[in-house]
Amino acid sequence: MEQNFLYNWFGDGVITYALLVTIPLVFLLIYALVAILGELKIASWVQDRLGPMRTGWKGVLQPLAEVIKLLQKEDIVPDAANKPLFNLAPYVMFTGAFGAFAAMPFAFNFVPAHLNVGLFYIFAIGAFSVIGIVMGGWASNNKYSLLGAMRGVSQMVSYEIPIALAILAIAALAGSLDLQEIINQQGGGFWNWNIFGGYGSFWKILVIPFTLSLFVIHFVGGLAETNRIPFDIPEGESEIVAGYHTEYSGMKFAMFFFAEYANMFTVSAIIAICFLGGWQSPFGDFLNQPAMQAFWFISKACFLVFVQIWLRWTLPRLRVDQLMYVSWKVMTPLAFVCFVAIAVWSMLR
Amino acid sequence: MNWYNIVFYLFALIVLVSAAGVVFSRKMMYAAFSLLFTFFGVAGLYVLLNADFIAVTQIMVYIGGILILIIFGVMLTSKFTDLEIKSGTTGTVQYVLAGISTIIVAAALIIMYLNVDWVQNPVPELESTVKPIGILLMTKYFLAFQVAAILLLLAFIGAAKIARRK
Numbered sequence: 472m473e474q475n476f477l478y479n480w481f482g483d484g485v486i487t488y489a490l491l492v493t494i495p496l497v498f499l500l501i502y503a504l505v506a507i508l509g510e511l512k513i514a515s516w517v518q519d520r521l522g523p524m525r526t527g528w529k530g531v532l533q534p535l536a537e538v539i540k541l542l543q544k545e546d547i548v549p550d551a552a553n554k555p556l557f558n559l560a561p562y563v564m565f566t567g568a569f570g571a572f573a574a575m576p577f578a579f580n581f582v583p584a585h586l587n588v589g590l591f592y593i594f595a596i597g598a599f600s601v602i603g604i605v606m607g608g609w610a611s612n613n614k615y616s617l618l619g620a621m622r623g624v625s626q627m628v629s630y631e632i633p634i635a636l637a638i639l640a641i642a643a644l645a646g647s648l649d650l651q652e653i654i655n656q657q658g659g660g661f662w663n664w665n666i667f668g669g670y671g672s673f674w675k676i677l678v679i680p681f682t683l684s685l686f687v688i689h690f691v692g693g694l695a696e697t698n699r700i701p702f703d704i705p706e707g708e709s710e711i712v713a714g715y716h717t718e719y720s721g722m723k724f725a726m727f728f729f730a731e732y733a734n735m736f737t738v739s740a741i742i743a744i745c746f747l748g749g750w751q752s753p754f755g756d757f758l759n760q761p762a763m764q765a766f767w768f769i770s771k772a773c774f775l776v777f778v779q780i781w782l783r784w785t786l787p788r789l790r791v792d793q794l795m796y797v798s799w800k801v802m803t804p805l806a807f808v809c810f811v812a813i814a815v816w817s818m819l820r
Numbered sequence: 821m822n823w824y825n826i827v828f829y830l831f832a833l834i835v836l837v838s839a840a841g842v843v844f845s846r847k848m849m850y851a852a853f854s855l856l857f858t859f860f861g862v863a864g865l866y867v868l869l870n871a872d873f874i875a876v877t878q879i880m881v882y883i884g885g886i887l888i889l890i891i892f893g894v895m896l897t898s899k900f901t902d903l904e905i906k907s908g909t910t911g912t913v914q915y916v917l918a919g920i921s922t923i924i925v926a927a928a929l930i931i932m933y934l935n936v937d938w939v940q941n942p943v944p945e946l947e948s949t950v951k952p953i954g955i956l957l958m959t960k961y962f963l964a965f966q967v968a969a970i971l972l973l974l975a976f977i978g979a980a981k982i983a984r985r986k
Contacts, residue, residue: 556853563856587948591876598884602856605891609849617895624888631884648950 476580476761491583495572502773503732507534510780517784544721552718553610560607561719561726567599568733575740576650578750578764589650593741594638597696600734601627604705607727608715619714622791623698623705629798630695630702636806637689640813641745644669644682654749661753666746671820678816681809686746688806690775693738695798697731700783704791739775740768747771828868835861848894855890859883873949 481487511533515522523530548554573596574589576582586592601624608620644665645653657664666686668675695702706714716727743749748771750764758767789797834857841854859882866875957965 553849556849559853586872587950588872588876591873591880595876595880595884598879598888601888602853602883602891605888605895606853609891609895621892621895624892628888649948 475582475585495575495583496569499569499572499733499736502736502769503729504534504538505773506732506735506776506780507537509777510783513777513780514784517781538725541721541725546721546723547718549612549718551612553612556606556610557718558723560603560610561723561730562603563606564600564603564730565726565733567596567601567603568730568737570596570599571737572733574650575737576654576744576749577768578761579651579654580761581765582651585651586649588648590638590642590648590653590741590745593650593737594635597627597734597737600730603730604715607719611715611718613718615711615713616715616717618711619705619717622711623715626695626698626702626704626794626798629795630692630802633688633798633802633806634692634696636803636810637685637692638741638745640681640685640806640810641665643810643814644817646817650744650749654744654751657748658751658755658759660755661748664746664748664751668816675816675820678813681812681816682746684805685809685813686742688802688809689742689745690778691797692802693742694779694782695794697734697738697779699735699779701786701789702794703783703788704794735776735779736772739772739779742775743768743771824868828865831861831864831868834858835865849891852887852891852894855887856883859887870943870945871949873953 475487475491477487477490481490508531512522512530523533526532526536548557571593573584574582574586574592576589582589604623604627605620608616608618608623611617641653642648645656647653653665656670659670661667663670666682668678668682694700698705706716711717716724719727748767750768752759752763752767838854838857838861842851842858845851845854859878863875863878863883866872866878
């Protein structure tokens, strides 16, 4: 297997490990700033206004201003809150969000930790975010927080099932849980991506409807996992103030916020890896050098993040019963059908 | 001390400290959240044992499923969340008996540990544990696999039935 290029440059030592941890973190910080700006600007354009215009050229420095504002804010801990858990929750939440980046394949020679079970790992580590939400919601000792946390957990647990089925189908199609292996199989042009049935002969056209609907199921489930509109019931402002992070301020709130953006990227990245060919160039071997691969991977994921933001400012919020209906009665059976069809196909091809 | 040992002792420390937290904390909620770190530490130990699939399954099943269930159970019985856990009937007799039996068990374990000639077989390094596990589940342990599946299906139907009765 191809080595991580950092091992070739710095050897198998402390420097390499430190860089392996730092590079994704720095990437995450920069990405979060860009995503905040994107959120502000896209929201404004959707609503036919200009958005932030005064900080820097066309307001591009707005996210920096927001971060500085959050850093300066007073860190309030409510008197009746459970202090140790209240302080711990943002870190647990962020651990879950950042943990996924350990197995994120940015290019064919750069993945922080090359795991044989990478797909499963990224899916599983999200559990920390769920725990973080419960911890924050319960420790705040506020009924809105508790309601938000309970809604968040029930939503995330129910939407894990269609996503798990989608991931299972991809594992069956690729015959592997190794992210690099899954991506390798999707090489050679965009018609070999799993969204179009993966590699195969002409008859893969039969399986395309199933992979396409799995892609949609996975994306919708991803929206619910990250608590984005139309699934932002855990933070529904009109009902429960701000949900599980009602009582948080300053840097701790920023960490929740940050974890949400990191989760958005993680979900988009998994979809990009499973269905859109990960770091593979859409044009086969053309423009498929490592640096370009990182570019393709990040732009595919960022495009999906853009769609999430776009949807957020377009759709209204679902009701709780509609939410459960969509998950259990629509997405789960559909995902089962797709899974069986794809499993049969991957045995026959 | 190489990296492997340092990481091993780190995870072992996490497991022991948080397990002590589960047992000794006076609040149910602290015990439930301490369990998070215990499960995490055990997953780390699995990784060190080259059992990557088991490690991820540990996180998936225990942290993502069972722990959330436990926390929900504690949270929904809100009368007990802030209750101090104390056992009222512990007297001298119980302490003495418990102390004696603990010492006997500990002594037995230590003697056994010192007297057994531990052999460490060289293990062939596996590329991936997923494939062997899958093959074994579909051949040698097929019956157990199917029985577990039927058990889970029964539990699923039972849960749906209980939830439906209003």
